[in-house]
Amino acid sequence: xxxxxxxxxxxxDIATAVARVADGAIPVMGGAEVAKDRSSGKLxxxxxxxxxxxxxxxxxxxxxxxxxxxGAGVRxxxxxxxxxxxxxxxxxxxxxxxxxLPHVGNSATVIGNLCAARADHDMATALMALEAVLDIQGxxxxxxxxxxxxxxxxxxxxxxxxxxxxxxxxPGPGTDAGSAFKKLDRVPxxxxxxxxxxxxxxxxxxxxxxxxLGATLVLGGLALPQRLRKAEKIPLGKLAAPExxxxxxxxxxxxxxxxxxxxxxxxxxxxxxxxxxxxxxxxLARHDHFDDVDDLLEEQP
Amino acid sequence: MIAxxxxxxxxRRAVQASPMARLIDVLRGDFGLTAxxxxxxxxxxxxxxxxxxxDSALVLAAPxxxxxxxxxxxxxxxDPVGRMLWREIxxxxxxxxxxxxxxxATATALLRITTWIDADDARAAIIGHQCRCSxxxxxxxxxxxxxxxxxxxxxxxxxxxxxxxxxxxxxxxxLVGADYPDLPGGARVLTAADLALPAGxxxxxxxxxxxxxxxxxxxxxxxxxxxxxxxxLLAAPRHLQVALDLSITCMPDDEHPYAxxxxxxxxxxxxxxxxxxxxxxxxxxxxxxxxxxxxxPPEPARHLMVDAAxxxxxxxxxxxxxxxxxxxxxxxxxxxxxxxxxxxxxxLSMLPQHGAAVLEAVGxxxxxxxxxxxxxxxxxxxxxxxxxxxxxxxxxxxEVIIDRDTGHVGLARIAxxxxxxxxxxxxxxxxxxxxxxxxxxxxxxxxxxxRLPGAFALPPVDWIxxxxxxxxxxxxxxxxxxxxxxxxxxxAVGRAAGIRPKHVPMTNDRLLxxxxxxxxx
Numbered sequence: 001x002x003x004x005x006x007x008x009x010x011x012x013d014i015a016t017a018v019a020r021v022a023d024g025a026i027p028v029m030g031g032a033e034v035a036k037d038r039s040s041g042k043l044x045x046x047x048x049x050x051x052x053x054x055x056x057x058x059x060x061x062x063x064x065x066x067x068x069x070x071g072a073g074v075r076x077x078x079x080x081x082x083x084x085x086x087x088x089x090x091x092x093x094x095x096x097x098x099x100x101l102p103h104v105g106n107s108a109t110v111i112g113n114l115c116a117a118r119a120d121h122d123m124a125t126a127l128m129a130l131e132a133v134l135d136i137q138g139x140x141x142x143x144x145x146x147x148x149x150x151x152x153x154x155x156x157x158x159x160x161x162x163x164x165x166x167x168x169x170x171p172g173p174g175t176d177a178g179s180a181f182k183k184l185d186r187v188p189x190x191x192x193x194x195x196x197x198x199x200x201x202x203x204x205x206x207x208x209x210x211x212x213l214g215a216t217l218v219l220g221g222l223a224l225p226q227r228l229r230k231a232e233k234i235p236l237g238k239l240a241a242p243e244x245x246x247x248x249x250x251x252x253x254x255x256x257x258x259x260x261x262x263x264x265x266x267x268x269x270x271x272x273x274x275x276x277x278x279x280x281x282x283x284l285a286r287h288d289h290f291d292d293v294d295d296l297l298e299e300q301p
Numbered sequence: 302m303i304a305x306x307x308x309x310x311x312x313r314r315a316v317q318a319s320p321m322a323r324l325i326d327v328l329r330g331d332f333g334l335t336a337x338x339x340x341x342x343x344x345x346x347x348x349x350x351x352x353x354x355x356d357s358a359l360v361l362a363a364p365x366x367x368x369x370x371x372x373x374x375x376x377x378x379x380d381p382v383g384r385m386l387w388r389e390i391x392x393x394x395x396x397x398x399x400x401x402x403x404x405x406a407t408a409t410a411l412l413r414i415t416t417w418i419d420a421d422d423a424r425a426a427i428i429g430h431q432c433r434c435s436x437x438x439x440x441x442x443x444x445x446x447x448x449x450x451x452x453x454x455x456x457x458x459x460x461x462x463x464x465x466x467x468x469x470x471x472x473x474x475x476l477v478g479a480d481y482p483d484l485p486g487g488a489r490v491l492t493a494a495d496l497a498l499p500a501g502x503x504x505x506x507x508x509x510x511x512x513x514x515x516x517x518x519x520x521x522x523x524x525x526x527x528x529x530x531x532x533x534l535l536a537a538p539r540h541l542q543v544a545l546d547l548s549i550t551c552m553p554d555d556e557h558p559y560a561x562x563x564x565x566x567x568x569x570x571x572x573x574x575x576x577x578x579x580x581x582x583x584x585x586x587x588x589x590x591x592x593x594x595x596x597x598p599p600e601p602a603r604h605l606m607v608d609a610a611x612x613x614x615x616x617x618x619x620x621x622x623x624x625x626x627x628x629x630x631x632x633x634x635x636x637x638x639x640x641x642x643x644x645x646x647x648x649l650s651m652l653p654q655h656g657a658a659v660l661e662a663v664g665x666x667x668x669x670x671x672x673x674x675x676x677x678x679x680x681x682x683x684x685x686x687x688x689x690x691x692x693x694x695x696x697x698x699x700e701v702i703i704d705r706d707t708g709h710v711g712l713a714r715i716a717x718x719x720x721x722x723x724x725x726x727x728x729x730x731x732x733x734x735x736x737x738x739x740x741x742x743x744x745x746x747x748x749x750x751x752r753l754p755g756a757f758a759l760p761p762v763d764w765i766x767x768x769x770x771x772x773x774x775x776x777x778x779x780x781x782x783x784x785x786x787x788x789x790x791x792x793a794v795g796r797a798a799g800i801r802p803k804h805v806p807m808t809n810d811r812l813l814x815x816x817x818x819x820x821x822x
């Protein structure tokens with residue numbers, strides 16, 4: 001508990017909210033992280049600013065041609081019934097689907113989950129693989145930042161004082177692209193794994209659907225998520241094959257500097273290989289290109 | 302303080318709340334709705350916020366201004382779905398006050414969407430909840446029963462949530478440790494540090510001034526026949542529940558495992574010495590080994606009583622019987638493997654007629670075989686016997702599929718042969734606890750961080766009813782079922798992986814380490 005009675009500001013506009021945050025207030029939307037800290041007695045801040053009355057922060061829009069836009073007010077569970085999120089942004093859909101406590105998704109926001117910067121959270125890993133870019137508003141105006149550089153090696157985030165993440169955008173996937181997210185010890189749920197490891201990946205093909213044009217690979221759980229850019233280059237221009245996933249996994253383990261514990265390395269290896277294979281299968285399973293455009297004409301952001 | 306309004310169970314309620322108050326603080330503190338709990342058990346604080354299951358302990362109240370809040374008190378009184386769920390849950394005797402409130406809220410949300418559900422749908426809906434009794438099969442069955450009744454247009458009467466002084470259970474105190482405020486009869490939790498206990502003793506639950514019924518020790522049994530028939534079974538000035546560490550290393554391979562006899566664990570002597578220091582008077586250890594002798598346990602006792610004369614008596618608790626069965630059956634499998642014999646056939650040849658008949662009833666076990674092309678997934682089954690206790694045995698067959706690359710274990714099937722007439726709710730919960738003991742839960746570890754089976758842990762169960770045994774109590778039946786499930790699971794894992802499980806629980810890390818170690822050698 002805080003030492004003094006906390007105050008809660010509830011502005012109607014983002015500029016006022018930014019000013020409050022610049023004064024040291026903690027931004028709150030769903031409040032799940034704050035409530036968690038309060039339950040564990042770790043809450044120390046004395047001033048909070050609610051973003052709930054600020055319009056347009058609850059935007060959720062997904063389309064394979066336009067991309068994925070998640071506002072700061074969007075609860076994680078809102079992603080689950082969205083058909084395009086499930087079909088073309090499968091990695092984040094799976095991360096939300098596999099929340100250890102599904103009911104938390106009804107109160108926790110996606111952006112709040114990212115800003116908490118905790119290694120045991122899953123959504124950052126998935127969104128980093130989907131190449132999410134954060135929309136940030138601060139005293140000096142707005143800026144965008146790649147989620148892959150949001151978490152510095154020293155911990156925390158690269159947010160400056162007074163800045164608020166107002167939403168995120170993921171680019172539309174390629175026509176023949178697939179993504180996947182997996183974590184170890186997902187089933188049975190409700191169990192805290194001795195080690196939480198999560199992996200997200202995307203695989204993109206060219207129009208001939210033969211050679212791999214692009215890939216992303218992110219490892220999380222052991223620490224804040226880390227994009228493995230050297231390993232991502234290995235499949236470029238190659239044909240998909242189990243041996244290729246093995247090769248990528250071996251390089252990824254070295255790039256991520258996984259400790260020498262053979263059990264941990266074996267588990268990370270299997271998880272990376274399986275996630276890439278799943279993303280690849282989804283990329284090759286695409287066959288309804290025209291659906292993307294049909295729906296686009298009917299639902300504009 | 303800030304002013305907030307909510308629609309709570311159909312009525313407008315206003316409150317002046319701290320900006321940082323959680324919803325559960327307002328519900329319990331301001332509105333007197335105390336069914337929801339903030340006890341560290343996932344899902345215990347779930348209510349419906351605008352119809353969606355939300356953990357009131359993990360959400361602030363202030364942002365929910367003008368929201369519609371429904372708690373179990375209102376659901377079971379005014380909502381047709383909530384009333385039906387309450388009727389089915391009470392008639393099935395499933396759950397306790399620690400998990401019911403949240404589970405009913407979540408199940409209500411599900412059945413408002415559709416009543417055309419099956420048991421898997423129900424399990425998926427409650428996956429974020431933890432039931433300390435592990436009675437997930439009974440929960441899903443009760444939810445499905447409610448769905449059927451609702452489809453048929455049935456209605457259930459309004460109910461009232463029980464008062465706060467409903468029976469608590471002691472084992473739950475292990476889960477939440479010293480922070481738990483609701484122990485009965487002025488009980489308090491002492492830690493190993495409080496008593497300067499030896500290494501290996503994790504926690505002691507000490508109850509003062511109140512008789513503790515046998516059923517209170519194991520929450521799944523607090524409504525059991527044993528409690529009804531034998532109230533005050535463990536009545537004593539004081540009752541101690543002790544969690545000891547355990548590793549299965551003590552079975553010599555050259556000895557017939559069924560012929561082994563138990564020895565008092567050295568930890569018990571050390572515990573008595575520590576207890577004497579705490580009490581400021583001498584205490585004396587008297588072990589009742591009559592039940593454990595048949596089970597050849599490596600550590601025979603869990604429950605100790607200190608009477609007014611300072612005499613400590615120890616009797617075998619469920620945990621020791623489970624651990625002893627695990628040790629015995631794994632040792633037996635290894636012993637048979639070294640002889641090149643089929644373990645099940647060997648068991649049948651060595652067991653007395655009664656035990657052999659029980660074991661035979663669960664069917665033949667299968668050796669390891671690959672499930673996929675590259676042999677990554679291996680399937681195997683094992684059949685074991687638990688008991689005898691008072692001449693009664695229970696047999697279980699477990700079929701598992703292991704992933705040799707990650708160490709993950711999935712249970713494909715359980716068959717259980719036991720005397721008919723047993724309470725299915727209690728026995729199912731015991732099976733899930735056995736699975737937890739085998740794969741996830743270490744009672745000797747930090748008692749505030751127990752790992753528990755989830756709602757999807759237990760596969761379909763084949764129930765095989767044998768002739769009833771007049772002397773078999775519900776508690777004994779549940780303990781034997783738990784022991785059989787745990788031992789069969791571990792033996793099957795060992796067969797599938799080609800290793801001998803040496804530690805429980807056999808977590809995925811431990812299993813993968815054993816597989817890698819075997820491959821390296």
